[in-house]
Amino acid sequence: MASTNPARGMRDFLPADVRKRNYVIGIIKEVYESYGFEPLETPAVENLETLMGKYGDEGNQLVFKILKRGEKLDLENAKTENDLSDLALRYDLTVPLARVVANNKNDLPKFFKRYQIQPVWRADRPARGRFREFYQCDVDAIGSSSMAVEAELISAVSEILTRLKFKEFIVTLNHRKILTGILETSGIEKSFHVETLVSLDKLEKIGEAAVTNELAEKGISLKSILTCLQFINRLRSERNKQLETQPLEDANQETISKLRSFLANHDEGTKGVAEIDQVNRLVNDNGLESHVLVEPSLARGLSYYTGAIVEIEPKEGNFQGSVGGGGRYDGLIGMFGKEQIPACGFSLGLERILVVMEERGMFPPEIAESTPADVMVMLLGEESTAESLKLASEMRSAGLRVTVYPQNDKEDKQWKYANSIGVPFICSITEEDMATDTVSYQNLHTREKGRCSRSDVADRLRSKSLIA
Amino acid sequence: MASTNPARGMRDFLPADVRKRNYVIGIIKEVYESYGFEPLETPAVENLETLMGKYGDEGNQLVFKILKRGEKLDLENAKTENDLSDLALRYDLTVPLARVVANNKNDLPKFFKRYQIQPVWRADRPARGRFREFYQCDVDAIGSSSMAVEAELISAVSEILTRLKFKEFIVTLNHRKILTGILETSGIEKSFHVETLVSLDKLEKIGEAAVTNELAEKGISLKSILTCLQFINRLRSERNKQLETQPLEDANQETISKLRSFLANHDEGTKGVAEIDQVNRLVNDNGLESHVLVEPSLARGLSYYTGAIVEIEPKEGNFQGSVGGGGRYDGLIGMFGKEQIPACGFSLGLERILVVMEERGMFPPEIAESTPADVMVMLLGEESTAESLKLASEMRSAGLRVTVYPQNDKEDKQWKYANSIGVPFICSITEEDMATDTVSYQNLHTREKGRCSRSDVADRLRSKSLIA
Numbered sequence: 001m002a003s004t005n006p007a008r009g010m011r012d013f014l015p016a017d018v019r020k021r022n023y024v025i026g027i028i029k030e031v032y033e034s035y036g037f038e039p040l041e042t043p044a045v046e047n048l049e050t051l052m053g054k055y056g057d058e059g060n061q062l063v064f065k066i067l068k069r070g071e072k073l074d075l076e077n078a079k080t081e082n083d084l085s086d087l088a089l090r091y092d093l094t095v096p097l098a099r100v101v102a103n104n105k106n107d108l109p110k111f112f113k114r115y116q117i118q119p120v121w122r123a124d125r126p127a128r129g130r131f132r133e134f135y136q137c138d139v140d141a142i143g144s145s146s147m148a149v150e151a152e153l154i155s156a157v158s159e160i161l162t163r164l165k166f167k168e169f170i171v172t173l174n175h176r177k178i179l180t181g182i183l184e185t186s187g188i189e190k191s192f193h194v195e196t197l198v199s200l201d202k203l204e205k206i207g208e209a210a211v212t213n214e215l216a217e218k219g220i221s222l223k224s225i226l227t228c229l230q231f232i233n234r235l236r237s238e239r240n241k242q243l244e245t246q247p248l249e250d251a252n253q254e255t256i257s258k259l260r261s262f263l264a265n266h267d268e269g270t271k272g273v274a275e276i277d278q279v280n281r282l283v284n285d286n287g288l289e290s291h292v293l294v295e296p297s298l299a300r301g302l303s304y305y306t307g308a309i310v311e312i313e314p315k316e317g318n319f320q321g322s323v324g325g326g327g328r329y330d331g332l333i334g335m336f337g338k339e340q341i342p343a344c345g346f347s348l349g350l351e352r353i354l355v356v357m358e359e360r361g362m363f364p365p366e367i368a369e370s371t372p373a374d375v376m377v378m379l380l381g382e383e384s385t386a387e388s389l390k391l392a393s394e395m396r397s398a399g400l401r402v403t404v405y406p407q408n409d410k411e412d413k414q415w416k417y418a419n420s421i422g423v424p425f426i427c428s429i430t431e432e433d434m435a436t437d438t439v440s441y442q443n444l445h446t447r448e449k450g451r452c453s454r455s456d457v458a459d460r461l462r463s464k465s466l467i468a
Numbered sequence: 469m470a471s472t473n474p475a476r477g478m479r480d481f482l483p484a485d486v487r488k489r490n491y492v493i494g495i496i497k498e499v500y501e502s503y504g505f506e507p508l509e510t511p512a513v514e515n516l517e518t519l520m521g522k523y524g525d526e527g528n529q530l531v532f533k534i535l536k537r538g539e540k541l542d543l544e545n546a547k548t549e550n551d552l553s554d555l556a557l558r559y560d561l562t563v564p565l566a567r568v569v570a571n572n573k574n575d576l577p578k579f580f581k582r583y584q585i586q587p588v589w590r591a592d593r594p595a596r597g598r599f600r601e602f603y604q605c606d607v608d609a610i611g612s613s614s615m616a617v618e619a620e621l622i623s624a625v626s627e628i629l630t631r632l633k634f635k636e637f638i639v640t641l642n643h644r645k646i647l648t649g650i651l652e653t654s655g656i657e658k659s660f661h662v663e664t665l666v667s668l669d670k671l672e673k674i675g676e677a678a679v680t681n682e683l684a685e686k687g688i689s690l691k692s693i694l695t696c697l698q699f700i701n702r703l704r705s706e707r708n709k710q711l712e713t714q715p716l717e718d719a720n721q722e723t724i725s726k727l728r729s730f731l732a733n734h735d736e737g738t739k740g741v742a743e744i745d746q747v748n749r750l751v752n753d754n755g756l757e758s759h760v761l762v763e764p765s766l767a768r769g770l771s772y773y774t775g776a777i778v779e780i781e782p783k784e785g786n787f788q789g790s791v792g793g794g795g796r797y798d799g800l801i802g803m804f805g806k807e808q809i810p811a812c813g814f815s816l817g818l819e820r821i822l823v824v825m826e827e828r829g830m831f832p833p834e835i836a837e838s839t840p841a842d843v844m845v846m847l848l849g850e851e852s853t854a855e856s857l858k859l860a861s862e863m864r865s866a867g868l869r870v871t872v873y874p875q876n877d878k879e880d881k882q883w884k885y886a887n888s889i890g891v892p893f894i895c896s897i898t899e900e901d902m903a904t905d906t907v908s909y910q911n912l913h914t915r916e917k918g919r920c921s922r923s924d925v926a927d928r929l930r931s932k933s934l935i936a
Contacts, residue, residue, distance in 0.1 A: 002517045004571035004804045007555055010511035012568050014575065015582070018507040034864045036841035036871025039486040043478035043601050044512055044587065045532070045557075049470045064513070065535040067553050069591050075552075078543065084552060085535050087475055089513075100480050103472035107482065109889050111874055113840070114483070119512065123537050133511050146875035148847060151857055285854040286861055336472045372581070373504035379616060386753040389619055393754055396502045403504025406579055407614035421577050 009124070009132030016370065021135075023367045024353055025117055027163045028137050032115040035156045037139055040114040042096035044121075048088045054095050054335075062122045064089040089121040093138040093347070094332065101142060102336035111143040117350075129355060137324075140345030142333055147275055149344045150308045150328065151282035157312055157324065157346055158288055164353070165362050168315040171283075171291050174298035175276045176305045176327070178259055181269015182296065185262065186228035192220050196228075197299040204297070208233060231262060232297050249289040252280055256294060272307075279308055306330045310346065316360050323356065324348035371422040373403035375441075375461060378414045378428035387429050391439060391454060395427070398458030419444055425461050477592070477600030484838065489603075491835045492821055493585055495631045496605050500583040503624045505607055508582040510564035512589075516556045522563050522803070530590045532557040557589040561606040561815070562800065569610060570804035579611040585818075597823060605792075608813030610801055615743055617812045618776045618796065619750035625780055625792065625814055626756055632821070633830050636783035639751075639759050642766035643744045644773045644795070646727055649737015650764065653730065654696035660688050665767040668700075672765070676701060699730060700765050717752050720762040724748065727764060740775070747776055774798045778814065784828050791824065792816035839890040841871035843909075843929060846882045846896035855897050859907060859922060863895070866926030887912055893929050 006012050013021060029039070051063055065085035067073065078084045090096060093116045101108065117137045124130060139156065141149045154171055161169045179200075183193055192215075199214045208229055215225045235258055242251045256277050263269030276294060283292055300309045307328030314323055326346030334340040357363060377392045379385055385408070392402045403423065405414045411428075418426045427441045439457045442449045443464055452460045474480050481489060497507070519531055533553035535541065546552050558564060561584045569576065585605045592598060607624065609617045622639055629637045647668075651661055660683075667682045676697055683693045703726055710719045724745050731737030744762060751760055768777045775796030782791055794814030802808040825831060845860045847853055853876070860870045871891065873882045879896075886894045895909045907925045910917045911932055920928045 002804070003515065004567050006511050006567075006571075007513050007515045007518075010513055012511070012564075012571070013509040014568075014572065015506035015508060018509050021509075022507070034869050036844075036869060038483035038840045039490070040483060041481040041486050041489075043474050043480070045475050045478055045589065045601060047471065047475045050475075061538075064537075064555075066557075067533040067535050067549060069532075070529075073549070075546065075549075081535060081541070081543075084543075087532075089534075096480075099472050099474075100482075103474075103480070104482065109840075110885060113871065121513065133513060141874065144874035146847075148853060148857065148872060149874050152860075152872055152874075155857070155861065282854055282857055286857050336470070372506045372577075376504075379614075385616060386750055389616065389623070389750055389754050392620075393623065401502050401504060403581065404616060404620055406609065406612035406617050406620075417578060 007132075009126035009130075011131060011133070015372070019367055019370050020354060020358075020363055021350070023363065024164065024350060024357070025135075025137070028117060028160055028348065028350075029115070031156055031160045031163060032139055035113075035152060037113045037115040037141075037156075040097070040100065040116045041118060042090065042093075042100060042116070044090050044119070045087050046090055046096065046099075048082065048086055050099055051088050051091055051095060052082075055091060059091065062124055063091050064121050064123055090118070091122060092120055093118065093136050094140075094345070095335075097138070097140060097142075098333045098335050101333055101341065105337070109143075111141065113139075113141045115139040129351065131351065135350040137348040137350055138345060139347075140343055142341055142343045145330065145342040147278045147282065147308075150279045150310075151286070153326070153344060153346055154279070154283045154288065154292070154310065155286055157348065158283075158291055160348070161312070161314065161323075164357065166314045166316060166356075169291060170293050170313050170315060171288070172293050172295045172298050172311045172313065173276060173280065173308065174295055175272035175308050177268045177272025177307065178263065178276065178296065179272075179299060181263040181266040181272060182228060182231060185266055185269065186231065187224035188220055188228060192218060194303055196220070198301055200232075200297060201299040201301055203229075203232075235259075235296050247289070248291075248293060249284050252284075252292065252294040255296065256280065259296065275308060300325060300327065304329045304332045307344070312346075312348075314356055316356060316362075321352070322349075323352045369422075371424065373401040373421075373423050375400055375402050375425045375427055376414075376418045376421070376423045377402060377404045378411065378418075378426055379405050379408050380411070380428055380430060381408055384429045384431075384434055387434065391427065391429060391457075394454065395458050395461075400458055400461065425464070427457065427461075475600075477594035477598075479599060479601070483840070487835055487838050488822060488826075488831055489818070491831065492632065492818060492825070493603075493605070496585065496628055496816065496818075497583070499624055499628045499631060500607050503581070503620060505581045505583040505609075505624075508565070508568065508584045509586060510558065510561075510568060510584070512558050512587070513555050514558060514564065514567075516550065516554055518567055519556045519559055519563060520550075523559060527559065530592055531559050532589050532591055558586070559590060560588055561586065561604050562608075562813070563803075565606070565608060565610075566801045566803050569801055569809065573805070577611075579609065581607075581609045583607040597819065599819065603818040605816040605818055606813060607815075608811055610809055610811045613798065613810040615746040615750065615776070618747045618778075619754070621794070621812060621814055622747070622751045622756065622760070622778065623754055625816065626751075626759055628816070629780070629782065629791075632825065634782045634784060634824075637759060638761050638781050638783060639756070640761050640763045640766050640779045640781060641744060641748065641776065642763055643740035643776050645736045645740025645775065646731065646744060646764065647740075647767060649731040649734040649740060650696060650699060653734055653737065654699065655692035656688055656696060660686060662771055664688070664696075666769055668765060669767040669769055671700075703727075703764050715757070716759075716761060717757040720748055720752075720760065723762045723764065743776060768793060768795065772797045772800045776812070780814075780816075782824055784824060784830075789820070790817075791820045837890075839892065841869040841889075841891050843868055843870045843893045843895055844882075844886045844889075844891045845870060845872045846879065846886075846894055847873055847876050848879070848896055848898060849876055852897045852899075852902055855902065859895065859897060859925075862922065863926050863929075868926055868929065893932070895925065895929075 066087040068086050119133050119135050121133050199211050203211050212225050239251050239255050260273045305327045309327035311322045311325035328344040330342045333343040377388050392404050395402045427439050438451050439454050440451050534555040536554050587601050587603050589601050667679050671679055680693050707719050707723050728741045773795045777795035779790045779793035796812040798810040801811040845856050860872050863870045895907050906919050907922050908919050
């Protein structure tokens with residue numbers, strides 16, 4: 001007998017799981033739509049050539065490839081994977097977005113604001129919290145270089161976290177041009193920047209000494225490394241000291257003015273400081289002053305960012321790490337077309353948000369303790385089956401969720417089943433009810449029983465206040 | 469430059485498409501949940517062995533297979549497709565359901581009522597209205613043999629069609645045991661039944677002579693074929709005649725009593741008649757008497773049905789064909805376990821429903837003419853950007869969907885853009901507004917302009933009644 005487990009790294013979502021996922025997705029959608037972002041959906045399957053070469057060597061390895069079919073599959077002469085495959089599974093939501101933008105140039109507005117919440121697939125080694133099928137919730141604003149875009153995106157993401165009842169979260173902010181400025185001013189050559197940013201991203205995790213070693217091994221001069229790290233570390237430690245007595249917004253202003261001095265002779269860096277200053281002011285003015293932290297060591301691994309970069313970290317309980325992030329990437333959306341198109345976007349990791357919310361019991365009771373129905377109608381015999389189904393329809397018309405016990409079993413068996421699925425009420429039409437056009441009901445929480453006319457039953461059950 | 473089209477047979481859904489799809493999916497969910505059905509989701513990717521052999525030879529060919537990865541892929545020694553592949557894309561929602569039921573025996577209720585709305589993938593030749601990625605909307609009630617299950621499913625599907633504003637639709641009803649009875653009573657041997665049902669399913673389309681030929685070529689005796697077809701055709705023509713003057717429910721009663729006489733000496737057939745009679749009465753009593761048609765030629769192609777079978781056909785305009793169907797299949801859900809489990813379910817074809825609704829203009833105006841936002845806030849200069857973003861936040865808190873024009877372009881450029889994306893209102897904070905804490909607005913439909921205090925603006929725009 002074949003295994004009945006889902007495939008490795010994949011998950012089935014039973015009803016209680018789906019409800020929790022849909023609750024979070026629903027709030028994400030609602031907030032993004034209130035900001036004027038529009039929904040986009042792309043196919044799970046893309047042409048292989050659309051995806052190949054877009055995610056680096058490591059990414060290429062992790063793309064699920066689909067076998068060619070019929071005559072196209074030439075098993076005998078196939079030499080490489082690409083001879084065998086013509087399609088692949090969606091690996092992220094950014095490359096499909098770029099393809100859609102190129103393919104629908106004339107149908108999309110000049111500023112295309114879209115959100116997209118769909119699964120992606122990666123042939124990663126499964127681990128705790130790492131799956132081969134997982135949802136991404138992307139939001140991107142395409143077509144403008146204005147910092148108002150960054151500010152609106154940070155507002156939207158913050159509102160999502162607030163609506164999900166995350167009380168303490170930090171939106172960490174930096175800028176790729178600031179990083180470029182710091183690196184160049186420290187004497188680190190441009191050719192080393194990508195690797196340096198990857199190492200710098202680990203500063204918090206592995207510490208200064210380890211980062212220094214990593215960079216020195218790559219051939220960067222020790223003097224440059226030390227200049228760079230000392231500057232960043234001094235900034236951070238002074239900032240942390242300041243935070244003991246002063247609010248975040250003052251510390252951010254201080255960080256920004258120190259960056260401005262350090263980068264005074266670096267045009268690109270100076271531009272980065274001006275932009276981050278602007279974003280910081282706009283979001284502070286919009287009520288986020290206690291959530292934004294300007295952090296010069298934030299680097300983000302991906303190579304395609306060109307401007308502001310952002311990471312979103314809940315600080316609930318003992319959760320460590322980010323639930324999302326993003327930034328400006330002015331060179332990527334144009335990859336399938338002729339012109340460069342400015343763009344800025346964030347991605348929220350649904351799976352990580354769900355883990356934190358589950359651990360911290362953050363789901364509202366109607367989601368956490370949801371039941372398949374508000375009422376179960378019992379079936380007490382052939383004669384009353386039709387009336388019982390009608391009763392169920394009537395209660396549904398009155399707005400209740402009603403399940404019908406499907407067969408004429410003994411009453412106590414039906415009663416036990418109702419308790420096992422957690423419905424708060426049962427209703428039935430007894431012989432007496434048939435004669436008097438009434439319904440018998442029981443509240444399964446209090447065990448209270450009652451009888452009322454059929455036209456009143458929905459209101460009666462609602463008044464027992466177990467049903468919204 | 470690579471193609472920017474979606475892969476063959478796959479589709480991108482731009483915002484207007486997604487809204488229409490979500491509107492229909494939303495109603496399907498709402499109705500199924502009001503009947504106590506619970507949501508289930510399974511992974512897009514299944515183990516190859518889970519899917520192979522479940523869909524017949526033709527189905528096996530149409531399954532998208534995923535290439536093995538890393539060391540598992542032994543290109544040199546691979547002799548067959550199955551040496552190259554270990555995973556496959558979901559082909560329907562029934563096999564995954566059977567797997568989930570077997571895998572979660574102890575966690576699922578005895579009567580598991582689930583709905584599942586997810587895409588499936590088939591490597592079919594794409595054609596008009598036929599795609600390689602398409603959504604199925606399945607609903608199944610597992611664990612009971614009672615005809616109350618069939619009745620509730622028919623009610624639910626009918627309610628969905630009614631809520632979607634299908635006025636004329638027919639739920640065609642038959643029973644596999646009735647078909648078995650007719651075939652055996654006509655002298656057609658059991659070994660020919662599957663093929664006979666496939667031919668019979670085409671009766672309406674290709675006519676009696678063609679069906680007779682098909683069956684005779686298979687080696688069935690002409691006498692048996694004629695007995696069978698004559699009985700069915702007489703029943704149908706008498707029924708159609710009756711329908712000219714009498715209501716559906718009387719015609720159905722007549723059909724049922726003729727089936728009862730014809731099958732009087734066939735136990736299984738008699739049982740089928742009793743069951744169809746019961747289903748028909750239950751749904752008629754529940755208000756569907758003008759939508760149900762008992763139709764002895766309805767066969768449905770799939771081999772796994774064991775009881776009642778159903779097809780759902782809208783009769784709006786010139787649309788021909790079904791938008792869904794299903795029936796009882798008591799032998800299938802147990803395929804991954806040891807015990808047989810009774811089950812009955814329907815599948816709605818989202819893509820076909822959407823085609824009919826699009827052709828007939830059946831979407832409500834708020835969906836058909838949806839805009840990305842209710843209001844666009846203009847940006848009139850650096851000094852007022854922060855206040856403009858705050859204004860947007862305030863209007864969102866008041867329940868409006870608000871998009872912000874992202875940069876400080878000339879006013880007429882912003883105005884044109886607002887018109888191009890179809891928002892009904894624009895708002896802006898002019899220099900004067902900055903001084904007096906007011907907002908300027910314009911209704912883009914009537915061109916009417918106005919000014920009011922910031923705290924009143926959401927109510928003011930709502931009173932202009934272009935926003936829900």
